Amino acid sequence: MNGDRIELPFHAGELQAQRLAGAAPAAAPIRAFMPEQHRAFFPLLRFVCVAVPDAEGWSLATLVEGPPGFAYSPDPARLVVGAMPPPSDPVRARLTEGAPAGLLGIDLATRRRNRLNGVIAQAGEGGFAVDVVQSFGNCPRYIQVRELMPLLRQAGPVTVFDDALPARARELLASSSTLFVASASGADAHGAAAGLDISHRGGPPGFARLDGSVLAIPDYNGNRYFNTLGNFIAEPRAAIVLADFNSGDMLQLQGLVQIDWNAADPDRQPPVERVWRFRVVRGVLRQGAFGLGSELA
DSSP states (O other): OBTTBOSSOOOHHHHHHHHHHTOOOSOOOOBSSOOHHHHHHGGGOSEEEEEEEOTTSOEEEEEEEOSTTSEEEEETTEEEEOOOOOTTSTTGGGOOTTOEEEEEEEETTTTEEEEEEEEEEEEETTEEEEEEEEEEEOOOTTOOOBOOEEOOOOOOOEEEESSSOOHHHHHHHHHOSEEEEEEEOOTTOOGGGOSEEEEEEEOSTTOSEEETTEEEEEEOOOOSOOHHHHHHHHOOEEEEEEEOTTTOOEEEEEEEEEEETTOOBTTSSSOBSEEEEEEEEEEEEETTOOOEEOOBO
């Protein structure tokens, strides 16, 4: 350890991504426990983003919601989420003891976000607990500000599809300003650098552009950790989840990623440093599944 930081927090894919981007973090305050400010943050939230692997090792991603206080940290080494996704959510069956998990706590109103990677220690009908492997904060850039409030919604039909996206899924992607991407470190990562991760991507509505079954997502200047891109190098199977804050429709995708390191577009706002392309393999559209809503501030 360097103080209370993990000495070697990056796996080979992340280090390669840093080299390819020509940048590396000046310091990496990544810890093996939750700092007090993170522990105080999670109980303020109305939802958390969750990533787990499916039975074949593909990443899966979802949003789990509850009243403030439903996510809390009883001690620095553990986070408890006092809610489960519904049976219609493919993530629910994968929230099992011993499974790796990535979590993101994000407050869209204040643009605060904290990430946590770990292992599920307990799981049951009322929720699950994650033992911390990595805990760290992210900067607030590119988060589209929203004030989310609970809304009464009736869950609608669930549509399972392959790479032929239904029209409603295309509409959600075309209008989205906020999505979350789940990725994995791959089989060659070990120790504190191994596991799943889920992170935020945001921009002006339609910032992610769909062409056929391929979603092109701009990559902006960030914290230079390159956790997500490094995971893509090590394991191109990834997942995306997004929710429509007007209808509550939730879209969950699994796909394969390729990174275009030469697709810089400095004139685009925000300036784009590179692009990664997500080829949809399969997905689930759950209408009315997200119980929080708002308008952009």
